[in-house]
Amino acid sequence: MLEKAKLFLRGAHIPDKKNLSKDIPIEEMPAPPILAISLAQHIGKPATPIVNVGDRVLQGQLIGQSSGFISANIYSSVSGTVIGIEKRPNVSGAKVDHIIIENDNKYENVVLEPLADREPQTIKNRIAEAGIVGMGGAGFPTVVKLSPQTKVDTLIINGAECEPYLTCDYRVMKERPQDLLQGIRLLAKAVGVSKIIMGIEKNKPDMIEFFAKESDITVVALKKAYPMGSEKHLIYCCTGRKVPVGKLPADAGCVVQNIATALATYEAVELNKPLYERYMTCSGESLYQPRNLLVKIGTRYDDILNFCKGFKKDTAMLVSGGPMMGPAMLSTDIYTTKTSSGFLALSTKEVSVENPTNCINCGKCAQVCPMHLLPMQIDFYAQAGDFDSAESVGGVMNCISCGCCAYVCPAKRALVQSITLAKGQIMAKRRAAQAAQQQGGKK
Amino acid sequence: MENIETVVMSDTPHIRSYRTTKNIMLDVVIALLPACLMGCIFFGWKALMVIAISCVSAIATEVVWKLCEKKSIITICKEFDFTSLITGLLIAMCMPSTVAWYVPMLSAIFAIAVVKMLFGGTGKNIVNPAIVGRIFAFMSFTTMMSTFDTTLTNGTIVSGATELSTMLATSSTASDLELWQMFIGINLAGCLGETCKLALLIGGIYLVVRKVIDIRWPLIYIVSCGLMSALLYGDIAFFMPSILTGGLFLGAIFMATDYVTSPNNKYASYAYYLCLGLLTAGLRKATHMEVVSFAILIMNLLVPIFNKVLHPRPFGSEPLYKVCANFFKKLFSKKNKEEK
Numbered sequence: 001m002l003e004k005a006k007l008f009l010r011g012a013h014i015p016d017k018k019n020l021s022k023d024i025p026i027e028e029m030p031a032p033p034i035l036a037i038s039l040a041q042h043i044g045k046p047a048t049p050i051v052n053v054g055d056r057v058l059q060g061q062l063i064g065q066s067s068g069f070i071s072a073n074i075y076s077s078v079s080g081t082v083i084g085i086e087k088r089p090n091v092s093g094a095k096v097d098h099i100i101i102e103n104d105n106k107y108e109n110v111v112l113e114p115l116a117d118r119e120p121q122t123i124k125n126r127i128a129e130a131g132i133v134g135m136g137g138a139g140f141p142t143v144v145k146l147s148p149q150t151k152v153d154t155l156i157i158n159g160a161e162c163e164p165y166l167t168c169d170y171r172v173m174k175e176r177p178q179d180l181l182q183g184i185r186l187l188a189k190a191v192g193v194s195k196i197i198m199g200i201e202k203n204k205p206d207m208i209e210f211f212a213k214e215s216d217i218t219v220v221a222l223k224k225a226y227p228m229g230s231e232k233h234l235i236y237c238c239t240g241r242k243v244p245v246g247k248l249p250a251d252a253g254c255v256v257q258n259i260a261t262a263l264a265t266y267e268a269v270e271l272n273k274p275l276y277e278r279y280m281t282c283s284g285e286s287l288y289q290p291r292n293l294l295v296k297i298g299t300r301y302d303d304i305l306n307f308c309k310g311f312k313k314d315t316a317m318l319v320s321g322g323p324m325m326g327p328a329m330l331s332t333d334i335y336t337t338k339t340s341s342g343f344l345a346l347s348t349k350e351v352s353v354e355n356p357t358n359c360i361n362c363g364k365c366a367q368v369c370p371m372h373l374l375p376m377q378i379d380f381y382a383q384a385g386d387f388d389s390a391e392s393v394g395g396v397m398n399c400i401s402c403g404c405c406a407y408v409c410p411a412k413r414a415l416v417q418s419i420t421l422a423k424g425q426i427m428a429k430r431r432a433a434q435a436a437q438q439q440g441g442k443k
Numbered sequence: 444m445e446n447i448e449t450v451v452m453s454d455t456p457h458i459r460s461y462r463t464t465k466n467i468m469l470d471v472v473i474a475l476l477p478a479c480l481m482g483c484i485f486f487g488w489k490a491l492m493v494i495a496i497s498c499v500s501a502i503a504t505e506v507v508w509k510l511c512e513k514k515s516i517i518t519i520c521k522e523f524d525f526t527s528l529i530t531g532l533l534i535a536m537c538m539p540s541t542v543a544w545y546v547p548m549l550s551a552i553f554a555i556a557v558v559k560m561l562f563g564g565t566g567k568n569i570v571n572p573a574i575v576g577r578i579f580a581f582m583s584f585t586t587m588m589s590t591f592d593t594t595l596t597n598g599t600i601v602s603g604a605t606e607l608s609t610m611l612a613t614s615s616t617a618s619d620l621e622l623w624q625m626f627i628g629i630n631l632a633g634c635l636g637e638t639c640k641l642a643l644l645i646g647g648i649y650l651v652v653r654k655v656i657d658i659r660w661p662l663i664y665i666v667s668c669g670l671m672s673a674l675l676y677g678d679i680a681f682f683m684p685s686i687l688t689g690g691l692f693l694g695a696i697f698m699a700t701d702y703v704t705s706p707n708n709k710y711a712s713y714a715y716y717l718c719l720g721l722l723t724a725g726l727r728k729a730t731h732m733e734v735v736s737f738a739i740l741i742m743n744l745l746v747p748i749f750n751k752v753l754h755p756r757p758f759g760s761e762p763l764y765k766v767c768a769n770f771f772k773k774l775f776s777k778k779n780k781e782e783k
Binding site for chain 2: 012014164232233236242243244245247315316317318319323324325326327328329330346350351352353354357358359360361362363366367370371372373374376377393395398401403406407408409410411412414416417420
């Protein structure tokens with residue numbers, strides 16, 4: 001079924017540059033000789049390592065045990081020997097524990113126990129067991145999202161892929177549609193809903209047409225705008241419901257899942273394969289060979305770069321993920337995780353490194369802000385150190401950090417940076433207040 | 444990789460739109476050119492002199508100010524963003540072609556030095572420099588600023604008051620001019636940039652197409668001013684003459700829409716331009732003078748209040764009617780309790 005989307009007026013219109021890698025079939029990248037698998041690939045507590053240095057591990061063997069409700073299992077992506085457990089920098093520069101495995105190129109495989117039935121609770125347990133997290137970028141454990149506290153009636157599959165350059169979700173939809181559909185149906189069963197909506201941006205007309213043929217799935221053709229794939233806006237465009245301020249999508253009766261997550265669910269339930277590899281787009285004008293790859297988790301970015309024949313001389317920036325929200329990398333000595341959806345080498349023509357000038361109060365940031373905030377006010381107050389006003393006037397805590405404001409800013413101000421600063425300061429203040437309250441309570 | 448040293452870091456997002464402040468300001472300059480050209484055609488080389496003097500003094504003031512701040516010439520050139528050129532052009536455009544050479548010069552210097560640079564340069568001024576420049580000239584050289592030369596189509600030059608001041612003084616729409624003449628600016632007395640409404644409109648359309656301004660901003664201002672005039676004089680015949688005479692078009696399209704001194708979100712903007720229109724019509728009726736610049740000056744100072752009172756609420760907030768309903772519910776429940 002095909003349905004019309006609700007009107008979404010805000011957001012920025014960004015050239016999507018998906019043509020660079022849109023028509024390139026997915027290719028499996030051979031695993032490099034040495035991999036480092038991070039134990040903190042998700043939001044929440046890092047996993048606890050359950051292997052020791054010198055142990056031999058198999059592909060698909062559990063090496064990191066989930067250490068709480070909001071945590072996830074970690075599996076080895078190759079067979080080989082553990083040669084170290086040490087702290088290495090992740091994409092954003094923080095040092096986290098990595099299990100370093102030397103690949104023996106034998107790819108000896110172990111799988112999970114086959115499931116006896118397809119009951120909701122069994123599926124949920126399997127999703128938790130296979131270490132599946134939201135693969136769109138946040139890395140929130142999927143099983144937590146599938147067990148909402150309030151009643152939900154709709155499962156929304158996020159096929160918007162609104163970040164420019166990224167095409168791996170599109171390739172998955174095109175190349176493995178039947179597997180994907182099974183994954184989607186399993187997710188719907190796990191949540192216990194019958195209504196499945198798939199939001200697909202209009203720049204993928206073939207996929208809209210294909211999935212609209214399915215009788216149990218409603219396809220919503222979304223306007224091409226950034227950030228269409230943001231949970232709150234996707235829910236609004238697909239169902240017309242608004243997620244109340246400060247609440248979760250479940251409060252609007254919806255569960256949102258990513259394409260890659262649905263596919264991982266299929267593989268975990270039907271093929272008994274834990275999550276140890278993922279699809280990834282390698283693109284950018286500066287990359288010699290843009291590609292869509294199936295990459296083992298824990299692969300070094302440098303190896304991916306070599307596989308894509310390196311980058312051109314005019315490279316200005318290396319980005320992990322999409323160009324709007326993904327962090328820039330200072331070195332390629334970093335390893336992929338479950339949430340690495342892309343790797344971009346951007347040329348000097350594509351990126352902007354201009355110095356910021358005075359704000360001219362043009363209001364373009366407020367015009368595009370999908371959350372209806374006032375980024376220029378937040379920036380003004382954050383620069384002045386008045387974080388309370390940044391919250392009360394600008395509404396900084398509602399920001400989803402999509403980067404639309406900074407994209408359109410003619411003065412090239414670092415708005416997202418100011419917003420992140422204000423958010424951090426306000427959170428720290430709240431934590432301090434909470435701690436003080438608890439201490440006072442004890443006395 | 445060997446050339447990794449060239450890689451830079453930045454905060455997200457890594458891609459930016461091509462629009463810059465300079466780029467936008469250049470668009471405004473381009474939009475002002477048709478009206479300047481028409482001014483030169485109607486009023487001859489005198490108009491060109493006024494424009495040249497005003498622009499040169501505006502830019503020179505900025506450069507000298509920055510030199511005093513001990514900035515190098517290269518930085519000044521890099522920083523140049525056309526805003527002083529816009530101020531210079533606007534000051535020239537709201538002056539009669541007959542003014543002495545020092546009037547545009549002094550106004551431009553005052554506008555740039557006192558109103559713009561003293562407050563911190565581009566983006567920091569609290570009122571529009573061009574508006575203050577015009578008011579400065581009007582206050583200091585009142586007679587010179589209120590006599591206008593009109594070159595009639597038969598070649599004779601007539602000095603006199605503008606069509607608008609005649610209308611305001613006599614409270615009648617009786618005029619020798621047809622509406623289309625007012626629109627094109629033929630035989631119309633006035634400041635050199637504001638007589639040809641057609642040229643201003645072309646500039647305005649250019650700005651709307653280039654997405655520099657929202658079409659609703661000048662539209663709300665002009666329409667509300669026209670309707671308010673018609674209402675005040677009790678005759679709808681006043682609608683067209685009151686919007687086609689005086690500096691309303693110039694003010695509405697180019698001066699009131701200045702980013703720095705107008706509200707920063709759409710709700711506040713609409714209210715702002717509506718108030719501006721009402722204020723202009725009201726002041727015109729009360730003072731029998733052309734008051735567009737004074738109205739804009741007053742409203743510029745009120746912008747922070749508009750920003751503070753009218754601002755968008757975050758996506759997913761309670762609908763406004765519910766907020767109101769809850770407010771009244773609380774109010775009544777309190778009253779009931781008190782009564783009990």
